[in-house]
Amino acid sequence: MLAETLSASIVGVEGLPVRVEVDVAFGLPSLTIVGLAGSQVQEARERVRSALRNSGFEVPARRITINLSPADLPKDGTGYDLPIAVGILAASGQLRSLERLRETALVGELGLDGAVRPVPGTMALAAASFCAGIPALIVAGGATGEAATVSGLRVYGAASLAEAVSHLAGVRGLPVAEPATLPPISQGRRGPDLAEVAGQALARRGLEIAVAGRHNLALCGPPGIGKTLLLRCAADLMPPLEDDEAIEVSRIYSVAGLLDRRAPLLRDRPFRAPHHTISTQALVGGGPRVRPGEASLAHRGILLLDETLQFRSDALDALREPLEGGSVTIARVDGALTMPARFTLLAAFNPCPCGWRGSRQRECSCEDATARRYLARLSGPLRDRIDLWVAMAPPAAGTTSRSDGIEPSDAVAGRIGRAWRRQLARQGMANGDLPAGALDARSGFGAAADAVLAQRGRRFRMSPRRTHRAARVARTIADLAGEEEVTREHIDEALTYRGAVDA
């Protein structure tokens, strides 16, 4: 006899509906899974067999063939255990009522005792089921919060295979899970406070602008000057995720298995700071079973590359695509898949291998060519995508930084939050994401501002692209000041950060 159950598969960070077809036929007893099933799916045979038996069902001594369709999509993971087990029951006549089965997708790993366990990516799988027009979903009891974030989908949590089957048979219905609610906004501190950073007024202000308008920032300076400390403060400066962003980001974290199942919706913007030894695959995603990389995990948040120039150059080059288009495309034998990766890049590096080039206190021990090559690791296209450059120097002897330099994170975050709301209200996106040509009179660029910008562009020999980037930064500076019109002062302040560091 033939039966069919519904499930879903993860491709990149998206879910895709999958049909599980089960055929129980005469022949030598066997259990075969086809449809590009990976090793984790092949092992389902053993789990399903034991789970069925230990739940009081019977494993038919027949020739059982299972096909996962579409059959040309590589599948992996343990979420097919439940649909396979239920499919066998339906095909062998142990589950007779098929009404509910036709409108319910099943996702879950089975324990040998028949317990249903949650799988990563439940949120994306739930969304895929809903989009495919399937009104209900059964997942593991622990994963209902995650799945219920998809509004309109009826989610049931089953603790065991038996529970799921009795629900499907209409014997004992499961309760519909409550949708998860967004957690309250403040989640507590994640990084150091700006008040801990001594001096460095320009870098501090640059960071504020970068976070407020989602512009990419680079800090260059000798070791021990506070680059890392300052950039780590950015974690607490970002405004919370908007509601739609929260679902988008949480889904990525769900796929990566990084979600706390008790609070399945993220509220804090991601702050990712991978170590410089990271592989290209781990940075932008990929691998035999494609997983989101740090770039995607930093989606809608910040990607901090401390000691940027120590990263593998192919890893840095791979960041070009997300920096340009806000997404990562991974080419595979069976087609390309795209994952979102729209992050703000914060870079920090020394000006040369020894770190002391340009410093007054210590002599640089690097050859000129070595130092140039070192900086050249930041390739031209990457350099072009950095909006704000700050050269940091230790404070000269005898200067005391004034007290207005030690504003705490809360005050700065407040200003950033207000600037963020202004951007959303005006254009529905951050200034840093504005396409070329979007800055016109409606966004506060009057004739005077245009003239100043053109004059400065000529004076400082800037390319149109860099001029445009400076204009977006100027827009953010005006937003931080709460002003509608971009003025000469805003443009000039933006241009203070124009300099690309040169050997």
Place this chain on the structure above:
Amino acid sequence: MIGVGARGPLAAAELMRPVPAPSRPDHGGWTGLDLSALDREAEVPCWIAISLIPGVGPVGFARLLRRFGSGRAAWASGPSLLEALPRVPEDAAPALARLQREGVSSIAARIRAASQRAGGAIVTALDDGYPSALTAADPRPPVLYVAGDPVSMATTCVAIVGTRRASGYGRSAAAEIAEELARAGVTVVSGLALGIDGAAHEAAVVAGGRSVAVVPSPLDRIYPPRHRSLAARLVAGGGALVSELAPGSAPGKPDFARRNRIIAGLSRAVVVVEAPDRSGALLTVAAAIDHGREVFAVPGPMDAVASRGCNRLIADHQATIVTSAAALLHRIGAVPGGRPVSVTTLSDPEAMVLHALLQRPASIEELLSRTDLTTGPLASTLTLLEARGLVESYGGATFHPTLVARRIGRPTGLDR
């Protein structure tokens, strides 16, 4: 023959004492050689050919002239020519054999054509166009390759040299001195290197003055490549590029040192702007002292490694301290050039920032504590001043007032 005895046991004591201009005749001076007696037409091709032999520098060339009487006789002596040289590298003999096979007229034609292709001309010590300053700086380089106007070397020349790893302070000092010299009609000589050299050439060219770059590479391969466009602008502005190497040859390390000797030789005075210990610029200073040229040094802060060499020269009385560009001009007897008319009105914050910078160049951090502006408005004001040409920043960390700004003097808020 003065000074021969200084090689005796007294040498150490002798060296302790700063000697203003020791002459070293045994080092291959051209003193006593009568060049006017030589047949120029026949000599020049042989001179070119001999200068191509590896290991033949100005010193060796002078020895050959002394020993054989003329370049032609030296060339005709064949391989025995090498015996007259103080030090002969291994590749000298095969190279000489190859050149001898090629023949002197063919060599001369080949090198002439190559120089022309590189936009240069050959100037030998026998020619009228040979810089007269170099004839007083023995051992003089026998053959020079010059692109541009040789007149730029006939007028008063002052060299500005310093470290390649210049700070903002060094660059701005080099630029200021070069600009003042150029305005006064003095030719600014330097080595086209990155850092101080480049800043000096650049400022002289921008001020509309002449500048001569003595390069350590042949004319067809200007080094460093990053300054090729600067080199072209320098020639276009009435200056010149000078090289001791024939087009097509490869530059080696000693050429940098010889280049420094030519820089010192061409110049009436040498100004060192920023030189750390063991800087190449200090070699130029040594050559200048050798040639009896006046040496000036721009002082730096006592904690600045980049200025240690300069500060030591001043402390050891080997160089005169440069307190301002105007004072330097006065010392070398040049007349300051016309001042540009600039009517500049400044807003209050501009005046405040510029006033602070005129007292001392500063970083944003320092300016925050010296003005009552906050970071945003201060950054904005600095960029405005930069756009108006009153302030320059090097690498974005420190800000310096430009020469124009210094001329305005103490600024006041005029448009109040």
